[in-house]
Amino acid sequence: MRGFLHEIDLCRQLGIRAMVVHCGSRPQRDKGIRMASQAIDHALKESDISILLENSAGQGHGIGRNIVELFEIYQGIENHERVSLCLDTAHLFASGYDIRAREVWDALIREVDGRFGPHKIGLFHLNDSKTDLGSKADRHWHIGTGKIGLHAFRDIINDLRFRNLMGVMETPKVDSMDEENMKTMKSLLSPLMSRSFS
Ligand SMILES: [Zn+2]
Numbered sequence: 515m516r517g518f519l520h521e522i523d524l525c526r527q528l529g530i531r532a533m534v535v536h537c538g539s540r541p542q543r544d545k546g547i548r549m550a551s552q553a554i555d556h557a558l559k560e561s562d563i564s565i566l567l568e569n570s571a572g573q574g575h576g577i578g579r580n581i582v583e584l585f586e587i588y589q590g591i592e593n594h595e596r597v598s599l600c601l602d603t604a605h606l607f608a609s610g611y612d613i614r615a616r617e618v619w620d621a622l623i624r625e626v627d628g629r630f631g632p633h634k635i636g637l638f639h640l641n642d643s644k645t646d647l648g649s650k651a652d653r654h655w656h657i658g659t660g661k662i663g664l665h666a667f668r669d670i671i672n673d674l675r676f677r678n679l680m681g682v683m684e685t686p687k688v689d690s691m692d693e694e695n696m697k698t699m700k701s702l703l704s705p706l707m708s709r710s711f712s
Pocket residue numbers: 568602639684
């Protein structure tokens with residue numbers, strides 16, 4: 515909690531308006547969810563920052579491993595105006611969502627909209643996964659060369675519902691792979707889309 519509040523304070527000093535939050539890790543799930551809600555509630559009251567809740571891979575006792583858990587955290591927060599979601603593709607895949615299948619992706623988005631309401635996805639973390647579907651292991655990998663694959667990323671980044679949303683890649687920092695990943699991503703993007711990546 516103290517570390518989290520320190521980060522909020524740093525954001526304020528640096529003029530950063532939004533922060534992506536991992537929901538933490540606790541052996542007692544319910545307690546972990548309650549603590550995450552309380553910490554975020556406190557941060558929202560103490561500052562004018564916006565919070566994006568990020569889904570986890572479900573590694574260890576990681577909280578926020580699926581939409582239901584993220585929603586439980588969300589429900590424990592008093593004021594939702596400045597709270598939205600950051601969906602990480604590698605975490606989704608590792609936690610068991612087979613986002614290679616279009617119908618799974620669509621069902622996921624429907625579930626998010628149904629629970630949180632429309633326009634609550636604020637950001638995507640676009641990472642391929644080195645580990646298998648449902649592995650619960652958080653291993654980001656280069657776009658198109660992991661278990662998620664190019665085909666799925668083409669579908670995901672060209673989803674018109676997210677035409678203007680930014681995507682952030684958190685792929686491993688080796689050699690010149692950042693440029694390579696950016697090139698791959700841009701090559702998959704349809705000219706109809708105005709998305710940007712970093
Ligand atoms: Zn992420």
